[in-house]
Amino acid sequence: MKMLFKSLSLGLVLAVIFTLVPFKAECENISNELFRLHILANSDSEEDQELKLKVRNKVLEYTKTLYKNSNSKGDTISITAENLNNILSVAQDEVYSRGYNYTVTGEITKMYFNTRTYGNSTIPSGMYDALRINIGKAEGHNWWCVMYPSFCVGESISLKDTNLSESEKDLIKDESNFKVKFKIVEWFEKIKSFF
Numbered sequence: 001m002k003m004l005f006k007s008l009s010l011g012l013v014l015a016v017i018f019t020l021v022p023f024k025a026e027c028e029n030i031s032n033e034l035f036r037l038h039i040l041a042n043s044d045s046e047e048d049q050e051l052k053l054k055v056r057n058k059v060l061e062y063t064k065t066l067y068k069n070s071n072s073k074g075d076t077i078s079i080t081a082e083n084l085n086n087i088l089s090v091a092q093d094e095v096y097s098r099g100y101n102y103t104v105t106g107e108i109t110k111m112y113f114n115t116r117t118y119g120n121s122t123i124p125s126g127m128y129d130a131l132r133i134n135i136g137k138a139e140g141h142n143w144w145c146v147m148y149p150s151f152c153v154g155e156s157i158s159l160k161d162t163n164l165s166e167s168e169k170d171l172i173k174d175e176s177n178f179k180v181k182f183k184i185v186e187w188f189e190k191i192k193s194f195f
Contacts, residue, residue: 031126035076035148036113038132041140042102048140051098055135056143058094059087060152067150073129076148080108080131091133102136116144 037059041052066083070076080087084106092104109132115125123146131147145152 030124031128033073034123034128034146035073035080036128036130037143037145037147037152038111038113038130039143040132040134040138041142042100042136042138043140045140048135051095051100051102052135052140052143054098055091055094055104055133058090059133060145062087062090063147064150067147070148073148077108077129080147084108084131087131088133091135095135100136104133104135105138106131106133108132113144 037056039052039056039059042048063080066079067076070079088104088106091106095102095104108129110127110129111132113123113125113128113130116123
């Protein structure tokens with residue numbers, strides 16, 4: 001009986017793994033096609049969280065013009081790299097204009113993001129290229145969005161210019177069918193990110 005239970009358990013685990021392998025591959029391709037923005041507030045105080053949103057607004061306003069002619073994630077990353085000091089200056093100026101003396105730092109990095117829902121769309125967890133902006137000690141709650149293709153702050157998602165397959169676009173657009181799979185992939189990605 002013990003052997004039967006072990007065999008059934010192993011069979012169930014293998015079935016789940018083989019079901020998720022194609023799904024995980026689609027999730028990884030999505031992470032390869034998107035460029036994200038990550039802003040960390042100085043602290044969780046109400047004032048610092050409000051300041052984070054003011055910085056976000058200024059950065060998005062500034063980059064909207066920069067990315068106007070961007071046709072790919074690579075273009076967006078190149079434009080960001082070329083203008084990183086200007087983007088950080090915009091953020092720093094906003095901090096100073098609000099009466100704070102926090103230092104703003106930032107970088108283009110590859111970092112882990114949890115599964116995130118934007119309106120009716122869900123972006124799976126994984127390692128994403130991102131512009132990370134740190135305000136002061138960067139010990140407060142963060143704010144995330146996707147800069148390429150742009151869907152920050154209530155913008156509608158347009159995936160038409162990406163290299164995503166139709167099934168990958170459907171995966172982002174219809175999170176109701178994939179919640180459990182997203183959670184399993186998220187757990188896997190968290191474990192993977194430790195190594």
